[in-house]
Amino acid sequence: MLPKHSLTQSARPRQLSARVLACHIAGERMMAAFARLQAFGEKAGFNRDQPRVPAGNREGGRWSGSDGSSQGSRTGIGGNGGPPLDPEEPPKQPPKEKLSPTKAGKALAKRIAQQLLRHAGPIGALITAIELAENYSQIPSITSYQDAPKTLSELQQNAGKRRQGYEDHHIVEQGAGRHEGFSRSQIDGADNVVSVPTYKHHEITGWYSKPNKNFGMQTPRSHLRGKDWSEHVSVGHQALREIGVLK
Secondary structure, eight states: OOOHHHHHHHTSGGGOOHHHHHHHHHHHHHHHHHHHHHHHHHHHTOOTTSOBOOTTSTTTTSBBOTTSOBSTTSSSTTSTTSOOSSOOOOOOOOOOOOOOHHHHHHHHHHHHHHHHHTTOHHHHHHHHHHHHHHTGGGHHHHHHTTOOOBOHHHHHHTTTSOOTTEEEEESSOHHHHHHTTOOHHHHTSTTTEEEEEHHHHHHHHHHTTSOBGGGTTBOHHHHHTTOOHHHHHHHHHHHHHHTTOBO
16 A cells, blocks of 8 residues: 555646656565465465485486475376466467557546546545556646636636647637638737647547537538638637636
């Protein structure tokens, strides 16, 4: 079991020491391996003080019985006719697809969000800490994904600050804005640029490409073709709300 202060740190990923946690996990695995080895020795009746067959004999070096005979020819665990000491190799499984750090980080960020909704408690926090150690480079983005929705002014005031785990997002998309003939000053204006969590920025981009029942099952981008600036802004705010960025 990790000490209480470790659980507290795991709830604050920015303060997580990945190396310390990794060392602790390695130690726990080593102790578990020792326990399995001890249990196996007891089950097999292992005794290092048991006499061996003298060197020079055909079975020299093997454990011997009380009568001096070799146990190598007896039926039993590890003997002829008995089950082998080494376990059979498990059937080979097809290799699993290796996720990129970004994809793995996104999946973990969503899982943490689900745990928080369910009030996962210290066990969930511990699991989170272990997984964070494996996705250390993605911690800022994983952390920012857990942000509560903010007001529009809060999102706007952090734009352009280049914070880790965040990206600038144009409420009226840059490509769509240029296609509709909106001016550069409108597109890059302070009212149109907000700072959002990196992974949620990706989700917003995907939202524009998916059919939406609010637009007659058109994609939002298709719906916005030929529309004026105010409609683009309105749909942009809707995207921010649906993804959980804007209050």
